[in-house]
Amino acid sequence: MTTVGLLHPGAMGASVGAAAAGNGHRVLWVARGRSGATAERANRGGLKPCDSIATMSAEADIILSVCPPHAAEEVARDVSAAGFRGIFVEGNAIAPPRTRRIQASMPDCRFVDGGIIGGPAWTAGAGTRFYLSGSHAREVAALFEGSPLEARVISTEAGAASALKMVFAAYTKGTTALLTAILAVAEAEGVRGDLETQWGREFTDRTHRQVTGNTAKAWRFAGEMEEIAATFAGAGLPDGFHLAAAEVFSRLAEFKDTPAEDLGPVLKVLLTRD
């Protein structure tokens, strides 16, 4: 049995912690200052509250950072400051150069890079994969063996798991942003009905579901799109696709936690000029 620290039990993090807890590992989270909804998710996942990152750092063998992209450095800094010397898993949707900077900032930890592809995995067959890279990646993967979260080690180098997350989401979320923008432009030009006739019913219906279903999460994807843009720029490819995607998602921030029920309000928000 391994003691694991999870920072923090958001929608994705709680499911990652639950996968390890379900395998009999002791999974700690820091309850102080967190919402009732977070506590509920942590309880559901079989996670144990502890009072501080200091306590977690003293007790855990492995700490998993699963948080929104903008908070990645803060979590790593807090863990470093608490004197943690175990395996730190940077599991967030950030550009590989940023992952490597975080690695360099915590020389006392054994650093593992992670990237999660798929939704929260609460039950077997979810298809969600936790990609891992770095010299201690196998010890992290072992936590999840046989759990609903499929861990895959892809490299001994930190950065690879981040890169894979970036290039995969570049298409899935990039095309969601693109389709959202296309529908708005078509509406503005008065040809949305013609476009949807040309697309056909199946593609149109799927696109409407994709666009409206994304609205509740769009606020937190903007930061991820900026990370993908940085990844493209780092490889010498244009960053414009995902800077544009970040702008589209930013404009949808008002749908946070209450997704649009249909396309009408989405188009209205996108076409309202400040």
Place this chain on the structure above:
Amino acid sequence: MTTVGLLHPGAMGASVGAAAAGNGHRVLWVARGRSGATAERANRGGLKPCDSIATMSAEADIILSVCPPHAAEEVARDVSAAGFRGIFVEGNAIAPPRTRRIQASMPDCRFVDGGIIGGPAWTAGAGTRFYLSGSHAREVAALFEGSPLEARVISTEAGAASALKMVFAAYTKGTTALLTAILAVAEAEGVRGDLETQWGREFTDRTHRQVTGNTAKAWRFAGEMEEIAATFAGAGLPDGFHLAAAEVFSRLAEFKDTPAEDLGPVLKVLLTRD
């Protein structure tokens, strides 16, 4: 029988002319200064050579402009300068504001906007559509009735057909550019194999075909991507998706007329820094 002028019988234009010629209309093209390959396409389509735009303008009831986006104004100017007073069809992949500027520049013509979606339509069932808009659009559509090219009138306003072409190609060609860039970034980061495993065989094979199959045409899609970017900006949406797409396609210009056989040379060109 209507006399039609076609400027010019490129890969797409020749098929449009052939569709009208196949319906018994007399379709003229201007042979002077054009290549042997163009003449061959024109002959194949049953088009008749004439000696100048002046002759065409004197004889034709309808002139169709089907050319690369950058040449649209030049064709319209030449037709205006020749004193043409019939129906002029601006059938190119250009942004609606540009279509309307061209319309305003030729007050002596009856102006029809057109946008072609699909590949050259030489045989029945090709699925290619010639969208038309403007007050004389029906007279143009009548040329193609029952031909392999399906004409559809969508509005009495010029600009609608251009807009529809833009928003449709925004997805098809936009995602081709995006996937091309994603493969290059994945290659640069050393995770292309992992990405393709995550994508699965079917999506990967389709993407490879889409990316390599596009290379021979990429040189002429860069201008179209800039038109789509302008269309987005005009509607108040970000233009970055398609400015990035234009840059990707521009970098592939060396594959003009000789498509890449596999992904290797495509990635090499994209990842070579000047």
